[in-house]
Amino acid sequence: MTRRVLVYGVTGSGKSTAAARIAERTGLPLTLVDELTWLPGWVPLEVEAQRELFAEIVAGERWVLDSAYSHWIDLVLARTDLVVGLDYPRWLSLSRLVRRTVRRATDKRPVCNGNTESWRQLLSRDSIVGWHFQSFARKRARMRAWAGDPTKPEVLLFRRPRDLERWIATLG
Template structure:
């Protein structure tokens, strides 16, 4: 069910950050971890090997199950192939439901800067211009997954079967909320 800033449950210790590709989930998760003291798991670290080789789905499920079996965590995403492991354990969903233009410009800027600077992402992987323009491009993934992820956020917001959903439609809203977040 949707919640307002004032209704955020106190003592929440298992948080899923969810949003479209490029919305800033990892940054938001890290900021939540800093404010709350909760350990943060960046999903890409568990799902990509060096050379952008995907981790086998069965192994991903094992790794995510190990994280979510704990009492305190923040996850920066949840893939559909193991969402069933995360939702029953999460106590709050922080949903980044930003407009496409906003998340897309963030993603393109981040990807270009990564290709220019070769700064490592998950497990030492780096972005390249070839990847950015290729068929498996993260930018293309944004277009393929945007509607599905946004629909999921909106369904969750109306469902009593999932944890409370705190939906942000602007980064200013997220910043205002983060300024109020207290340690768990």
């Protein structure tokens, strides 16, 4: 049985939702990465502290992570049994991201550690939508490279949400 699962994908692909569904179906403990890496006021936790924190988490025998940031992805991959790759088309992940960000900027629902999204952030140079454009090709290429590398953990690439949903339904 798979005990250590990394859900990986581009910004806006639905990693947190997928990870929560996998954890629910399997009973594996869920770690939402943004909850641990962003402090109040959108201040990032220092990189070394992130590495220490995630080294401790992935040392455990059972977990689901909803992402792995480049600062500590090496620690996660070394312990991962299965990568669930959300390899969706850009239009899908971008439309999900824009809808989610606009909704959060409007209703001010706390995202992580009391942080909220704002119209100012959405329109800024450092916006999450901008990050999507900066990181999309790199994250997609990374997932696909892992899938073709026998030295990496098993990778399931999902190109459509309905295929992911079918797979999740088989768990547990």
